[in-house]
Amino acid sequence: AQRVTQPEKLLSVFKGAPVELKCNYSYSGSPELFWYVQYSRQRLQLLLRHISRESIKGFTADLNKGETSFHLKKPFAQEEDSAMYYCALSGDSGYSTLTFGKGTMLLVSP
């Protein structure tokens, strides 16, 4: 069975501070990992995926297969980063199904 763990329900930081949202997964095959974000009053949307290896809105995430982790990082948080962040895993079902973590609320204070 596949599982995604986000250990923090809430992460509160000050503007300009570094941010790391943790994500660990459990999957026996070769996973694809994603971060989705939901800003207040907006729909859930893709932030980034590990195979793209790109930085979106200053966020990066590296897949560490040894530690089975996919932590989301940003060196300098901005107030507009405040949102709910979900880590998600896709196995090899072929149907793009996702297993989501429980989410971490990021609050960036001025």
Next chain:
Amino acid sequence: DVKVTQSSRYLVKRTGEKVFLECVQDMDHENMFWYRQDPGLGLRLIYFSYDVKMKEKGDIPEGYSVSREKKERFSLILESASTNQTSMYLCASSRQGRRTSYEQYFGPGTRLTVT
């Protein structure tokens, strides 16, 4: 611009009522999904469909059924609503790929309250 729409933003139903939640996508996507989103529990997959008339159970299918008669439309049905089905329901769609998983596009959600 990609678009997934859901028939209602807010819905209030009584216990025992039959409830239909509708989702429409205009991206010609093969896959469609229904999730429920609860605080502290994240998103949980109820059902998904990979083609017209095809459906697969997700992690929490009990108490729900689905229908996909047309490629663009995916309906979630609560045969007899119960208070523990009070939740935010999200619909999503994606392309289908064998070697990779494609981005899921989400609708705005339907907040269902069962009293």
